[in-house]
Amino acid sequence: MNKTLIVMRHEFMTMVSKPSFWIGLIGVPLIMGITMGISLLGGAAATAATISNKQNQTVIQGYVDHSGIIKTLPADSKLHSYPDEQAALADLNAGKINGYFVVAANYIATGDVTYVSPEFTPINSPTGNFDRVLKLNLAGGNQDELARTETTVNIQNEQALAPVQSKGGSGLPFPLLPMFAGIMFMIVMVTASSYLMHTVSTEKESRVMEVLMSSVTPTQMLAGKVMGLGLVGFIQMALWLISSVSALNTIPAAASLGSISAGSIIVAIVYFIFGYFTYAALMAGLGAMMPGTREAAQYTFFVILPLLIPMYLVTALVLEPNGPLAVILSLIPFTSPVVMVMRVTATDVPFFQVLAGAVILALTSVAVVNLVARLFRAQMLLSGAKPSLKEIVAALRS
Amino acid sequence: MHMNTSPTQATISVSHLAKSFGQAQAVHDVSFEVQRGEIFGLLGPNGAGKTTTIRMILDIFKPDRGEISVLGGPITDAKKEKIGYLPEERGLYKDLKVEECVLYLAELKGLSRRTARERATAYFEQLDLSAHKSKKVNDLSKGMQQKVQVITTLIHQPEVVIIDEPFSGLDPINTRLIQDMLMKERQRGTTVIMSTHQMHQVEEMCDRIVLINKGDSVLYGGVDEIRRRYADNAVRVTVRGDLPDFPDVMETSRKGNEHTLHLPKGMPPQSILRQLADAPDITVEAFELAIPTLDDIFVRVVSEK
Numbered sequence: 001m002n003k004t005l006i007v008m009r010h011e012f013m014t015m016v017s018k019p020s021f022w023i024g025l026i027g028v029p030l031i032m033g034i035t036m037g038i039s040l041l042g043g044a045a046a047t048a049a050t051i052s053n054k055q056n057q058t059v060i061q062g063y064v065d066h067s068g069i070i071k072t073l074p075a076d077s078k079l080h081s082y083p084d085e086q087a088a089l090a091d092l093n094a095g096k097i098n099g100y101f102v103v104a105a106n107y108i109a110t111g112d113v114t115y116v117s118p119e120f121t122p123i124n125s126p127t128g129n130f131d132r133v134l135k136l137n138l139a140g141g142n143q144d145e146l147a148r149t150e151t152t153v154n155i156q157n158e159q160a161l162a163p164v165q166s167k168g169g170s171g172l173p174f175p176l177l178p179m180f181a182g183i184m185f186m187i188v189m190v191t192a193s194s195y196l197m198h199t200v201s202t203e204k205e206s207r208v209m210e211v212l213m214s215s216v217t218p219t220q221m222l223a224g225k226v227m228g229l230g231l232v233g234f235i236q237m238a239l240w241l242i243s244s245v246s247a248l249n250t251i252p253a254a255a256s257l258g259s260i261s262a263g264s265i266i267v268a269i270v271y272f273i274f275g276y277f278t279y280a281a282l283m284a285g286l287g288a289m290m291p292g293t294r295e296a297a298q299y300t301f302f303v304i305l306p307l308l309i310p311m312y313l314v315t316a317l318v319l320e321p322n323g324p325l326a327v328i329l330s331l332i333p334f335t336s337p338v339v340m341v342m343r344v345t346a347t348d349v350p351f352f353q354v355l356a357g358a359v360i361l362a363l364t365s366v367a368v369v370n371l372v373a374r375l376f377r378a379q380m381l382l383s384g385a386k387p388s389l390k391e392i393v394a395a396l397r398s
Numbered sequence: 399m400h401m402n403t404s405p406t407q408a409t410i411s412v413s414h415l416a417k418s419f420g421q422a423q424a425v426h427d428v429s430f431e432v433q434r435g436e437i438f439g440l441l442g443p444n445g446a447g448k449t450t451t452i453r454m455i456l457d458i459f460k461p462d463r464g465e466i467s468v469l470g471g472p473i474t475d476a477k478k479e480k481i482g483y484l485p486e487e488r489g490l491y492k493d494l495k496v497e498e499c500v501l502y503l504a505e506l507k508g509l510s511r512r513t514a515r516e517r518a519t520a521y522f523e524q525l526d527l528s529a530h531k532s533k534k535v536n537d538l539s540k541g542m543q544q545k546v547q548v549i550t551t552l553i554h555q556p557e558v559v560i561i562d563e564p565f566s567g568l569d570p571i572n573t574r575l576i577q578d579m580l581m582k583e584r585q586r587g588t589t590v591i592m593s594t595h596q597m598h599q600v601e602e603m604c605d606r607i608v609l610i611n612k613g614d615s616v617l618y619g620g621v622d623e624i625r626r627r628y629a630d631n632a633v634r635v636t637v638r639g640d641l642p643d644f645p646d647v648m649e650t651s652r653k654g655n656e657h658t659l660h661l662p663k664g665m666p667p668q669s670i671l672r673q674l675a676d677a678p679d680i681t682v683e684a685f686e687l688a689i690p691t692l693d694d695i696f697v698r699v700v701s702e703k
Contacts, residue, residue: 006505207489211550213458214483215506378458
């Protein structure tokens with residue numbers, strides 16, 4: 001058998017025979033599922049609490065309509081109309097209202113509505129009530145027509161209103177699905193590439209490297225490891241995707257979270273492949289340079305940091321998946337694998353952006369693999385000392 | 399199955415090899431040939447360039463200068479599968495099961511998994527490791543790990559075995575075990591290159607040697623021939639009783655009952671033996687030519703440089 005394939009099979013089998021792999025494979029989606037379940041139940045409970053509270057206290061909202069679209073209010077509405085935001089803000093500060101909506105002048109074109117309240121309440125948001133007001137007025141103030149639109153052409157209404165640009169009809173203003181998709185994607189990539197680094201530095205530390213070097217070339221070894229562990233990551237990601245899609249399609253409560261389209265899956269696969277190659281090569285290079293696992297682990301954080309950045313910015317990214325921050329991060333090759341997956345599960349991303357991000361990422365992965373292959377040389381792999389910057393530069397130039 | 403090489407063709411031939419790492423010249427000018435079926439000693443002080451030379455033979459490092467021929471030509475991937483290598487710094491996959499570790503390394507040497515398993519089973523039985531093959535390597539004693547390491551070196555029945563410091567850190571039982579296995583390999587027709595500091599092992603096992611010092615090969619040839627080359631005209635005598643005076647002897651040194659007599663150039667050692675036989679009141683227990691040990695020669699050559 002080809003040496004690369006032997007290395008690949010060895011890495012694959014070693015990884016899948018570890019209990020930690022199976023714990024991660026089953027445990028991560030389980031934890032995600034439980035978290036999502038709690039969020040859904042929390043949302044439902046909050047809604048129930050709101051209804052209950054309505055009997056005891058009155059929630060009064062205001063609105064400022066720059067578009068002039070609101071002419072009729074439902075009979076049970078507690079909405080106060082304000083001519084401008086200054087007046088609404090004054091009443092909000094005075095405690096006369098709990099919050100107010102601002103309908104943009106170009107609402108029909110953009111669907112932009114802003115809600116201002118003293119606290120950020122993503123779960124127990126009053127957005128849904130104001131949706132009804134807008135829908136009623138879009139329906140010309142006719143309750144029957146409103147009822148018809150609500151039961152037939154949901155998608156069109158969502159596009160017209162799109163108050164939080166949510167792709168699904170979750171009823172939750174904060175889209176959980178893109179966030180969890182991003183987290184899972186990050187976990188798979190970090191796990192697979194970290195394990196790659198671990199295997200290289202373990203082989204260095206245990207001195208088995210020299211025996212290996214007498215049988216295989218560094219390139220065969222690097223290729224075998226990257227493919228073997230990449231396959232593990234790919235299978236892991238595929239199983240998580242399949243289980244997520246199945247859950248969203250079969251569990252009624254989960255269905256409200258949204259859906260994962262076939263296009264999103266294709267984007268995820270493409271970005272995973274190139275993103276994995278980029279990070280796997282970087283981590284392999286780190287493993288090759290450092291004398292042992294401990295030294296390599298010290299630098300791991302710096303290598304995977306770009307994958308973690310989207311996690312710190314997750315709120316901004318999933319609430320504004322087509323905003324400038326999301327667009328820029330989905331084009332930068334080191335953040336794009338996670339951010340693009342978040343975006344495509346959150347909204348419709350312009351095709352040219354998906355393509356541009358993929359091309360940039362692919363070119364980066366080719367460049368990184370080429371550079372790391374220069375570090376992955378016998379002299380570096382057999383060295384027991386950390387190389388100097390000069391030595392690293394010399395190796396990269398070789 | 400061994401590759402056919404003509405009797406005159408060296409199994410390994412190294413000619414004017416040189417290798418530098420940055421400013422450091424690890425190997426300057428090393429040349430030697432290893433004949434088929436011999437045990438060849440690669441000697442030298444620490445940092446002399448022995449391991450770098452071995453790594454160049456194995457194609458782990460590329461030489462800056464010089465020629466290397468292995469099994470009749472340049473090294474190839476196929477030829478690498480005919481070489482067994484036991485490096486000085488031993489290493490196995492600590493977290494893998496013993497059998498899995500052996501099978502993987504055997505597969506990388508070109509064995510099918512089935513053949514590797516059959517041979518591994520035989521080796522485990524031979525070396526009393528059968529009960530431990532499902533344990534993790536890390537759970538074995540150092541001696542057992544050493545046995546596993548030897549199995550991974552020999553399992554593919556190599557034509558050439560290169561073994562770096564085979565006896566370092568071993569107890570006498572394991573030393574004997576490795577020694578026996580290497581002698582068996584020689585009987586099988588395997589060529590063995592052994593790098594070691596233990597000169598008595600070299601005298602006992604090696605047919606020929608090369609001594610490398612500061613990157614240069616400084617001494618090369620058959621062990622007996624080199625010892626004779628460095629021998630003075632001297633005899634070593636062990637007697638019971640007082641040693642008589644020998645007027646022609648230049649210098650006498652004594653260690654217990656053993657006397658070393660340095661003779662003038664041209665004086666035959668037999669003349670001393672004759673005088674001892676005629677001397678009254680002494681018993682000759684041993685009489686031999688005082689040929690220097692490899693240890694003495696090693697120190698002398700390295701010190702001269």
